Amino acid sequence: MTICYLCNGMEELNKHCPACENIMMDAGKAVDYHGDYAPYIExxxxxxxxxxxxxxxxxxxxxxxxxxxxxxxxxxxxQERM
Incomplete structure (x- = not known):
């Protein structure tokens, strides 16, 4: 079984904004923003x-x-890992 280390709080996002070079924040899984019921789907x-x-x-x-x-x-x- 593999897991996402960002989702599980085992890692932090380390990405710089290409527009202004600020450190970007993780806003969660992208699929959660794709519809009203998206956060409730497996x-x-x-x-x-x-x-x-x-x-x-x-x-x-x-x-x-x-x-x-x-x-x-x-x-x-x-990338999900074990």
Whole structure:
């Protein structure tokens, strides 16, 4: 079984904003922002619904990174590990 270290608080996001170089914040799983009921769907099922089934096969978790200074955001791929 693999887990996402960001989701489980075992790692912190370490990414700089490409627009202003500020440290970006982890805003959680990107799939949670894709609809009203998205946070209530099982993670693996959400990956299939969201069209990112390939990320499920590769054991990846897609997170939203947000800059608190300039509001730039982007989805980042986090490799799940044991």
């Amino acid at each position: 993670a693996e099922d959400a990956k299939l619904i969201d069209g990112i089934a390939d990320s499920s096969n590769k054991k990846q978790c897609i997170h939203l990174a947000v800059c608190s200074i300039c509001n730039y955001d982007e989805e980042i791929v986090v």
